[in-house]
Amino acid sequence: MFKYPISSLITVLLTWAAVAIPSIFDASRNMISPAEYLLHGCVLVLTLLVINESTRYGYKTRYYLLFLLFTSIAYLMFLVPLSIVLIYSVMYCSILAFYAPIRFCYVYIFASHGLFLIVHTFYWQTGWQWASAGMFMAFHLFALVMTQRMISERNAKEELALTNAKLEATQHLLSNAAAQSERLRIARDLHDEVGHSLTSLIINLDVTRRTCMPTQLTQLQACYEQAKQALATTRAIVSDKRNDIGFDLVQSLTQLSKQTPRVKVHLKISPKVKHVQLSTAQCLLKCVQEAITNTLKHAPTATDMDITLQEQNGNLELFIKDNGLLKGEVVLGNGLTGMQERVAQIKGQLDIDTSKQGLSLTIRVPYE
Template structure:
């Protein structure tokens, strides 16, 4: 239910303690303001709920927590004349950057400092605190820039990890295709060279056994039977090599899931699925890779993706769902268009639907 990186947890607690304890135990105060005490506790509680990395709380709930946290910080300006609300706001700004576009973060910075100036000038009657506002605005911008840089570095690492996973899957696919091509080449050579030579040998031995003397017939008959057996064995080898050995799709999907960054990828394959043809394997693998890429790129709130592959009569049914919230209509860009083209090429069907949790992609391809 709760999952915190140690560095983030310690940073939040130490920052809160430095602000709250110094404010609460200020000896210059005449009395105890229990409302302020409670608001400090609410700030800590909401901050811990927002930075929780567990998937127990969805991102929709996290936005409610963020709204409550911002409201508490705004209210704190009217409870204490100190600048403690702006210190909390710096911490909030670095968290808010993970959930909102950078433009909205800049709007928040301008709003919170405008509210601070108006509050002190009109409510606390302490004048326009331009120096404090300028100093804390610089802190806000610094926190925002550093957070944006960290987000960019994380995105770059995710893209690199996903690219490496794709390359490994593609390498495995190409290896299987190369092995299949080599088997086909060997099958053709055996059929064209050994098959024809053995057929010619059998014909000559058949003629020889019909025209030879009784003393030689037994030996020639044995050679004739051995040649027929050798031809039969050659035909079996040729047929086996011509058969599509397929591709270990299941193992490749599991490996892709393990190497996917940030997202928790759940694989559900309840039936034995093996010897999948190369073209079908390529379609399913590439579509799965594209779905994961789209989730990482276009659904930053997504934390989980589920991949289910089942055999349904003479079809393979691939279902991919995530928990990233989808707003508006689904636009077919290059990625989704490429998926549609791949599925159509193997005579399959693709459907994309919005769900309460996120996006659902269903692919059905033939599998005999």
């Protein structure tokens, strides 16, 4: 139920200890309120719940937790007359950058420091703490900038890795298309040139063996049978070349799934699915690529993706599902709209399911 990167867990615990221990064991204070112990504990628990990478609860719950965490930090300002409480706010700002737009984070920084100045001036009667407020505002801005840079670098690395995977899959698609084109050319040449020449030879041999001398009949009959066998072999080769035309979708999907960054792709392909028409394979491959892109871009908490391809009642069924958390209602942007258009072009159907946790896509296309 709880899943944390070791570095994040250690950072949170050390930061919490750096604030809670000096605050609780401050010798200059005569009495520590029980509410202060409770709020320090709430800050730790709420922070751990927010940064939890498990998908047991969604964004709506996390936003509630963030609000409660902010309320706890704000309330501590009325219980602890130390500016060290703002270290909690620095940690909160770093976490908020993953859930809110950058402008909202800047608004939070100015609002929290405004609250800090007002509380210390009018509640604690310590005057305007401009120096402390300015110092901790610099810490907030530094934490926010570094967090944003980390997010940008992570997104750039994921985009580069995914682009490389897409390029390799597309290269495999083009090489397969070129090989199919070459097989078709060879099949046509064999049929049009060699096949016609052998047919003409058989006709001439047939006429000759019917009008030849009895002493030459045996040799002409052998040549006639050899020519018929050669024609049958040529026709078999032509048929085999044409029937072998199809795209090896399994290899491309396997290659793409192995090179997908951050998200672990679980690929399941039915043994019944072998060669697929080039147009169908191209459509399904592009849909999988777009689904992976959407997951990496819009579901930062996603860690696993299931991709299942099977043959069902004369159709190919492609099922895609991730375990990411939906931030809200799914809007048909350019990616999903493009997927619908691609599927419709080959007389298929795309179903989008958001009733469960994560996003599920089901694609059905004719399997010929």
